[in-house]
Amino acid sequence: MKEINIQAPATIANLVCGFDVLGLCLDKPYDLMKVKLLDERKVIIRSEDGYPLPTEPTQNTAGAPLLEILSETNLTIGFEVTINKQIKPGSGIGSSAASAAGAVFAANCLMGNIYSKNDLVRLAMFGEKVASGVKHADNIAPCIFGGITLIRSIFPLDIVSISAPPLIITLVHPQIEVRTSDARQILRKEVLLKDAIRQWGNIAGLVAGLMKGDYELIGRSLEDVIIEPVRSMLIPGFDEVKELCKQAGALGGGISGSGPSIFMMSRDLQTASQVEKIMQDLYFKLDIPHHTYITTINPNGISVQNDDHFP
């Protein structure tokens, strides 16, 4: 095998009460990537989507992890990566993670699957470091493992898959810019113990609710008293969207990653469609360009494509 085509899906980090530790893999949107095995030690990045992302490998979220693979091995190999991004950069649904995770997943296939999934997460985090300055795995892990993942610890890496009942997810991406680094800087370094207790009660409730398939408990636990009150100020319409969607029957939801995308979880497609309509109406009223998606949990993560979607 000299080349491979893959789909690298979008992901939702944090899941409201699981800041920095929970992530969920989405069925769509996903990036399309082709990776070719080269016979010399270099990494080439080609972009076919028109986004102004750096193609210098050290500065590219797909390139940096591949350079790390080369530096860890003595093999005389290299990679040429062609990326067709469907996940808009800066949307808060793991665009950088998809490139990083997709690149290492594809490289591993071409190298004969020498790496474990945990290895792939470790390697892909080099891409997140390029994108946001911090090695974090809350988008990478669900992209590679699929489903819902808990990153109990990064050093050492401890990833736990959390089972979940069927859930329909509605996403809206209001096209405003929220930089991950800005979204991080506005957080206080200290939090009240009583708020932290409420937060860990909620994450415990969410994990239990997901594993039991208890929709009511999932809904009650989707509460964030620490991050959301601060970050939601960066997203026009956030409080109104959330309130109206819950009134329409959504279980709950919040900011996807560091925003600006907002997600809502519903039990059925009919509710998810009403939720989408509410999101569209509000951002139309606010005169903010936006995309919406109705999707589900992708239980498998990155997948290999048989058809070549590239010219």
Next chain:
Amino acid sequence: MKEINIQAPATIANLVCGFDVLGLCLDKPYDLMKVKLLDERKVIIRSEDGYPLPTEPTQNTAGAPLLEILSETNLTIGFEVTINKQIKPGSGIGSSAASAAGAVFAANCLMGNIYSKNDLVRLAMFGEKVASGVKHADNIAPCIFGGITLIRSIFPLDIVSISAPPLIITLVHPQIEVRTSDARQILRKEVLLKDAIRQWGNIAGLVAGLMKGDYELIGRSLEDVIIEPVRSMLIPGFDEVKELCKQAGALGGGISGSGPSIFMMSRDLQTASQVEKIMQDLYFKLDIPHHTYITTINPNGISVQNDDHFP
């Protein structure tokens, strides 16, 4: 039915990373209580254990919840409670909760089970208020529900039962005094966000580990970076006990409630016995009087006794 005999078990609050929200019901020790239905509106508390606890109902942890029941109902009834405490007050394994929960459980049986388990938790918290000044449910809930409980929220009350694989629990009660109020006052009101994140990663891991029956994950998640480093200073020998017990194969453990009791979880009885020996040797060496128990999780909570253990 005019009288009833019950066993009200000891409980472990907090479970290391679940401060204020997790609790576990123990198979032993347990208090013995007899409650008689009276035909006048009064509460009488009798103690048969020699502990110098107040018998004035408003000041007694069993009395206060029963007075609350009377104030909520128009019935011309009352209760005479005889308590034989086997759970030493101040040991940190839910002695006050056992009296409060046992009293309302027994009263409810005598009244024809008019209250739900959630009601009983709400009522029993009036006893915790007498004991520690704060309405908390992390001992009450497991005492009434049995097993391991998550108190996701107190107002409104939201109690979630968490399933668990077989676990053997070794307890040591070094007989020093740690007041719950003191143990609370030494905690900082603010914590670092990075520590809170680590804590909620651990509680999510613990809940997932318990529900999956994944002993290794349970062990890795039994870490407390916020409360234990402060409170353990009040318990001589804590760090050494914990280190030695884990070396001997215990999955992990920590301070029970606000201490001074220390608990360790093991997969099998043999390890739990070695853990007990380590605890006994250390506190013998430190010349601190102590009790140890080897016990398991009680899945049922308070139980009705057929035999009358009272004279």
